[in-house]
Each structure stands twice: as C-alpha cells, then as structure tokens.
Amino acid sequence: xxLALQLLATGLVVGSLYALCAIGWGxxxxxxxxxxxxxxxxxxxxxxxxxxxxxxxxxxxxVAVLVAIVASxxxxxxxxxxxxxxxxxxxxxxxxxxxxxxxxxILLENVLAIVFTPDPMRMDIGALNTAVIIGPVFLTxxxxxxxxxxxxxxxxxxxxxxxxxxxxxxxxVSSAPEMARTVGIDLRRVHLLTYxxxxxxxxxxxxxxxxxxxxxxxxxxxxxxxxxVGVIMGGIGSIPGAMLGGLFLGLLENLxxxxxxxxxxxxxxxxxxxxxxxxRPRGFFGRTIHSAEI
Amino acid sequence: MPKRLALLLSLALLVVxxxxxQQAPIKIGAILPLTGSGAxxxxxxxxxxxxxxxxxxxxxxxxxxxxxxxxxDHAADASKAVNAMRRLVEVEKIPFxxxxxxxxxxxxxxxxxxxxxxxxxxxxxxxxxxxxxxxYNNIPVVSNEVGVLCDWLTKEKKFKAAVMIVANDEAGxxxxxxxxxxxxAGGGKVLAEEQIALDGNDFRAQLAKLKAQGGDLLFISSYGxxxxxxxxxxxxxxxxxxxxxxxxxxxxxVLKSKxxxxxxxxxxxxxxxxxxxxxxxxxxxTDAGFFAVQYYSGTRIFAAAAExxxxxxxxxxxxxxxxxxxESMKAFDTISGKLVFxxxxxxxxxxxxxxxxxxxVEVEKIIKAAQ
Numbered sequence: 001x002x003l004a005l006q007l008l009a010t011g012l013v014v015g016s017l018y019a020l021c022a023i024g025w026g027x028x029x030x031x032x033x034x035x036x037x038x039x040x041x042x043x044x045x046x047x048x049x050x051x052x053x054x055x056x057x058x059x060x061x062x063v064a065v066l067v068a069i070v071a072s073x074x075x076x077x078x079x080x081x082x083x084x085x086x087x088x089x090x091x092x093x094x095x096x097x098x099x100x101x102x103x104x105x106i107l108l109e110n111v112l113a114i115v116f117t118p119d120p121m122r123m124d125i126g127a128l129n130t131a132v133i134i135g136p137v138f139l140t141x142x143x144x145x146x147x148x149x150x151x152x153x154x155x156x157x158x159x160x161x162x163x164x165x166x167x168x169x170x171x172x173v174s175s176a177p178e179m180a181r182t183v184g185i186d187l188r189r190v191h192l193l194t195y196x197x198x199x200x201x202x203x204x205x206x207x208x209x210x211x212x213x214x215x216x217x218x219x220x221x222x223x224x225x226x227x228x229v230g231v232i233m234g235g236i237g238s239i240p241g242a243m244l245g246g247l248f249l250g251l252l253e254n255l256x257x258x259x260x261x262x263x264x265x266x267x268x269x270x271x272x273x274x275x276x277x278x279x280r281p282r283g284f285f286g287r288t289i290h291s292a293e294i
Numbered sequence: 295m296p297k298r299l300a301l302l303l304s305l306a307l308l309v310v311x312x313x314x315x316q317q318a319p320i321k322i323g324a325i326l327p328l329t330g331s332g333a334x335x336x337x338x339x340x341x342x343x344x345x346x347x348x349x350x351x352x353x354x355x356x357x358x359x360x361x362x363x364x365x366x367d368h369a370a371d372a373s374k375a376v377n378a379m380r381r382l383v384e385v386e387k388i389p390f391x392x393x394x395x396x397x398x399x400x401x402x403x404x405x406x407x408x409x410x411x412x413x414x415x416x417x418x419x420x421x422x423x424x425x426x427x428x429x430y431n432n433i434p435v436v437s438n439e440v441g442v443l444c445d446w447l448t449k450e451k452k453f454k455a456a457v458m459i460v461a462n463d464e465a466g467x468x469x470x471x472x473x474x475x476x477x478x479a480g481g482g483k484v485l486a487e488e489q490i491a492l493d494g495n496d497f498r499a500q501l502a503k504l505k506a507q508g509g510d511l512l513f514i515s516s517y518g519x520x521x522x523x524x525x526x527x528x529x530x531x532x533x534x535x536x537x538x539x540x541x542x543x544x545x546x547x548v549l550k551s552k553x554x555x556x557x558x559x560x561x562x563x564x565x566x567x568x569x570x571x572x573x574x575x576x577x578x579x580t581d582a583g584f585f586a587v588q589y590y591s592g593t594r595i596f597a598a599a600a601e602x603x604x605x606x607x608x609x610x611x612x613x614x615x616x617x618x619x620x621e622s623m624k625a626f627d628t629i630s631g632k633l634v635f636x637x638x639x640x641x642x643x644x645x646x647x648x649x650x651x652x653x654x655v656e657v658e659k660i661i662k663a664a665q
Contacts (some may be wrong), residue, residue, distance in 0.1 A: 213523065254499050
C-alpha cells in the first residue's frame with residue numbers, strides 16, 4: 001500500500017507536468033487547428049532560457065524563471081508569426097503546417113544540442129531539492145511546487161478565458177471562427193495571443209523538469225506527444241479535459257507499474273489510450289475528432 | 295661558409311622532406327561515447343588515445359608512418375557505432391579500431407571480422423564480448439568483477455537479500471545476470487529487479503517499487519551519469535540500504551554525487567599519482583581515470599602489434615597481420631603492468647573492492663589476477 005501511495009504521488013507530479021503541456025497545446029490546437037508539435041521545442045527552449053538566465057546572466061532563480069516564461073511566450077508567438085501565418089497566407093494545407101512544425105521541432109532540438117551539447121545542463125535550485133516526507137511518501141519541495149504550479153496555471157487560464165476580453169475572443173475563435181471574423185475579431189492577432197499564452201503554459205513544465213534533472217535538448221518530443229494524447233483523451237477544445245487528460249496519463253504511467261514490470265511504462269500508457277479512444281472517440285468531454293483537423 | 299652550409303642544408307631538406315611526406319599515415323578508428331550519458335568515459339578514452347598517438351608520432355611513428363586516429367561518436371547507440379564502423383572500413387580503409395561499450399562493440403564485431411579489421415575494446419565488459427573473431431578486450435569481462443564483488447558482499451559483509459536496478463542494455467543485463475548467479479552462489483537472494491533506460495533521468499517509480507520489496511542491498515547494474523541519478527533519487531525516496539556497483543561507477547559524476555557516498559564497489563587498478571595521470575591532468579585540465587589508461591594502452595598495443603606485423607610482411611600493414619601479431623605476441627607491456635590476452639580474447643586484472651567515501655574509494659582488499 002505504501003508503494004501505491006508513493007506511485008500515486010509521483011504520478012501526480014509527472015501528471016502535473018503533462019497537464020501543463022496539454023492545456024497549452026490543447027488551447028493552441030482548439031483555437032488554431034494547428035497540430036503544433038513544435039510546442040516540444042518551446043518546452044525545451046524554456047528550460048535553456050532559464051538555464052542561461054541563471055548560469056550565464058547570473059539572475060536569481062525566481063527572476064530567471066520569469067524571464068524564461070516571457071521568452072518562451074515570445075518564441076511561441078514568433079513561431080506562429082514567422083512560420084504558420086506565412087504558410088497560411090500562401091494557402092498551405094494543415095498537413096503542410098504539421099510537417100513544417102515537425103521540421104522546426106527537429107531543427108530547434110538539434111540547434112540546442114549543438115549549442116549546449118546533448119548532455120543535461122544542471123541548474124542550481126538550492127533548498128527546493130530537499131526531501132519532504134509525508135507518511136510513507138517521499139517528495140521534494142520542487143515536486144510539490146510542480147503540482148501547485150499546474151493547478152495555478154490551470155486556474156489562471158480558465159479565469160483568463162472566461163473573464164478577460166481577449167480570453168473571450170480566443171473562445172469565440174475556438175468555437176466559431178467564421179462567426180468571430182464577421183463580428184470583427186482579427187483572427188491573426190487572436191492566434192498570436194493563443195500561441196503566446198499556450199507557450200507560457202508549457203514553459204513552467206520545461207523549466208521544472210530542467211530544475212529537477214537538467215535541461216536536455218531532445219526531451220520535448222516525448223512531452224508534446226503525451227500532451228497531444230492528453231488533449232485527445234480529454235476531448236479536443238476542452239481545457240478541463242486537457243488538464244484531466246494530462247494528470248490521468250501521469251498517474252497511469254506510474255500506477256500502471258504497481259503490479260507490472262517498469263519497462264512496460266510507455267506501453268501501458270499508449271495501450272490504455274488506444275482502447276480508450278476506440279471506446280470513446282470524443283474523449284472525456286470534447287468535440288468529435290475530424291480526420292481533416294489534423 | 296654559413297651561407298653555403300645553409301644552402302646545402304635547405305637543398306638536403308628539399309630532397310628528404312618529400313620522402314618523409316610520401317610515407318602515408320596509418321589511419322585507425324576510435325569509436326567512443328563522446329556525447330550522451332557516458333560522455334565522461336569518452337573524455338578519458340579520447341584523451342588517452344590522443345596522448346598515445348602523439349607519443350608514438352614524436353618517437354618516429356610506426357615503421358616510419360605517422361599514426362592518425364579518426365574519432366567517431368557512438369553515444370551509447372549501437373546503430374551509430376555500426377554507421378561509424380562502416381565509414382571507417384569502407385572510406386578510411388582502417389586495419390584497426392578502438393571500440394567501447396558492450397552493445398556498440400557487439401554490433402560492429404561482425405563487420406570487423408568480415409572485413410578483417412581488428413577491434414580493441416578497453417571499456418565494454420559484457421561476457422558476450424569474449425571469444426569473438428578479430429575482437430580483443432584489454433579489460434576483464436564483467437563476471438570477473440561481479441564474482442569478486444559478490445564474494446565480498448556475501449562472505450565478508452554478510453548481505454543476504456538484494457534488489458537490483460538494471461540498465462536496459464547489453465552491459466546492464468549481462469552484469470545483472472552475473473550478479474544473480476554469483477550472489478546466489480554466495481548464499482544470497484535477489485528479491486526483485488527493475489529495468490531503467492540508460493538515457494533516462496527519472497527512476498523514482500522503479501526505485502519506489504524496489505523500496506517496497508525491502509532487502510538489505512541495492513545493486514546498481516548500470517553506468518554513466520544515470521548511476522548518480524539513481525543514487526540521489528534512491529536516497530531522496532528514503533531508501534537507506536547500502537548500494538553496490540562495479541568499476542563502471544568510477545566517473546566524476548558518481549564519485550561526487552551525494553547519494554552515492556557509502557557505495558560498495560569494485561575498482562580496476564588505476565594510480566592517480568602515476569606520471570601518466572599527472573601528464574593527463576596537465577594537458578586536459580581534468581583528472582585522469584582508469585579508462586584514460588585503457589585507451590592509451592590499447593593504442594600502444596596496436597602500435598607494437600603493427601610494428602611486428604609490418605616487419606613480417608615487408609612493410610605492409612593489414613588487419614589480418616595485426617591480428618596474427620597479437621595472437622603470437624599475447625603479452626604486452628603497458629603502463630599498468632603486463633597485459634596478457636587470455637584464450638577468450640579478454641584480459642585479466644587485479645580487482646579491488648572498497649567503499650566510496652568523500653568522493654574517493656577507500657580500498658579494503660585487492661584480489662590478484664590469476665594470469
């Protein structure tokens with residue numbers, strides 16, 4: 001039973017990271033219908049922004065993290081402005097945008113590997129690394145911070161979407177783009193905003209992983225893959241769904257090995273996903289997936 | 295007179311220089327973990343090889359030919375090693391290559407054997423590397439080390455029940471298999487085993503599972519920096535039982551890691567105060583380690599064998615000649631003593647056992663090699 005509790009706690013931490021990636025990715029996909037795999041590159045970039053800000057610019061950790069989140073938001077915005085919008089202007093298919101995004105992901109990952117080597121760059125996180133013992137469960141302060149930040153990120157995003165004018169514009173574009181256009185909403189500017197917000201949500205996940213085990217260039221691919229799985233499980237267009245999907249995947253990955261050997265970790269996640277999606281293609285609470293949307 | 299002498303000398307140089315330049319260099323390969331989780335081994339392996347090549351060239355090369363080493367990175371990936379080997383064999387036409395790690399070396403061995411290119415492995419230790427055509431290991435296979443470790447753990451330290459965390463690759467699995475056998479033979483029992491990815495960095499779930507199994511010892515059958523991560527995360531999860539490992543953990547990341555202190559480990563002989571180690575530190579501004587000596591020696595062994603082979607073949611050099619020379623010479627003088635290739639194409643060495651304290655292994659006992 002102690003083991004199950006430990007796995008539950010670890011799963012919650014990992015799930016929080018997936019959830020942060022998933023709500024950002026889900027917001028972008030739900031609004032723009034871009035299958036934005038370069039989200040993984042933003043995730044990786046965020047880690048290196050934080051690393052550079054702390055180690056090269058010698059900023060205090062909290063400031064370095066804030067700088068990195070802003071830089072990541074700008075990076076996401078620039079990806080839309082300089083790549084996707086150019087492609088759309090020239091009448092590219094969604095598939096072309098997906099392939100371009102994949103190309104950008106591979107390119108940026110390799111540039112990071114050339115500049116920083118493929119080895120993990122460790123950050124100095126001081127006392128955050130201290131172990132916290134809660135009954136039979138061992139965590140670090142960083143892990144607790146991870147769960148807290150995921151909840152805070154989710155709460156802030158929901159508030160932003162429901163209460164702010166720009167948030168409402170994003171929701172309008174997400175649910176009925178043509179209607180939004182006719183009432184005078186500038187789709188391009190809403191897309192840019194969506195990329196900035198979505199990227200700012202992926203950034204803490206990338207930074208938290210880097211704070212735990214170091215910044216690495218190729219880690220984003222796995223996270224963006226799991227984020228998209230989380231979004232599809234949660235239901236496309238649903239932010240609560242993406243949050244739940246991400247948490248569910250983290251818990252599944254960890255609790256799944258309670259009774260099974262750990263080398264099955266990935267197979268369990270994707271196996272459950274396949275069964276789930278066949279039985280419930282709309283996910284927890286989403287729209288139906290149209291093949292044309294990918 | 296000085297003017298005329300100078301003129302004569304420069305004329306002489308004009309005549310001699312082209313002759314020296316005509317001696318084509320001898321190219322050999324070195325397929326090493328230059329990046330990835332084992333990059334620390336790569337720094338030593340490449341440094342040792344470079345130092346040997348420079349010394350050989352400063353002393354006139356091999357039979358008048360300069361030695362040129364072509365470095366390739368396998369990053370612990372067998373398919374990268376195969377690509378590198380193909381390039382070295384087909385484009386560079388090498389007679390010999392240094393190689394490292396178990397899975398990459400096993401992957402390139404058939405290519406080497408087929409194209410008659412001698413491979414010298416100074417790092418990989420899977421037992422499956424023994425008895426392979428054209429492959430020589432100037433390092434003992436891991437079962438030798440695990441045997442010594444298990445005898446010490448079961449007979450002297452009285453450990454009874456171990457759990458294992460195992461790198462999911464050739465080296466990790468092979469060493470785990472030896473541990474299971476030898477720990478069992480000493481009266482101990484392996485309660486559970488969890489596999490981890492060599493390039494992973496979060497092993498908490500696997501460690502939590504092992505923690506639930508109890509046991510009085512955690513054997514880490516892995517290598518590279520992930521051992522340091524395992525050790526730190528194990529302590530973070532409240533795993534307090536002692537840890538054990540083989541000489542693979544003798545790299546700075548592990549020796550300095552907080553979690554790894556107190557680890558019971560084997561070591562292969564390395565003297566940090568030797569002239570070689572001092573020279574290495576001066577040149578690379580970092581401490582030398584066992585694997586630096588290994589690849590220095592591997593390169594030296596090649597030079598000695600190539601010299602013999604060329605004498606026999608009237609100045610010609612090919613992989614078959616190098617192989618025959620190694621087979622006939624068998625014993626080579628190295629900076630760490632006489633190295634004798636056993637009939638299984640592997641070396642035997644003294645094996646030390648000790649405890650890691652404050653970043654250094656305090657050796658408790660040395661088990662002499664039976665040559």
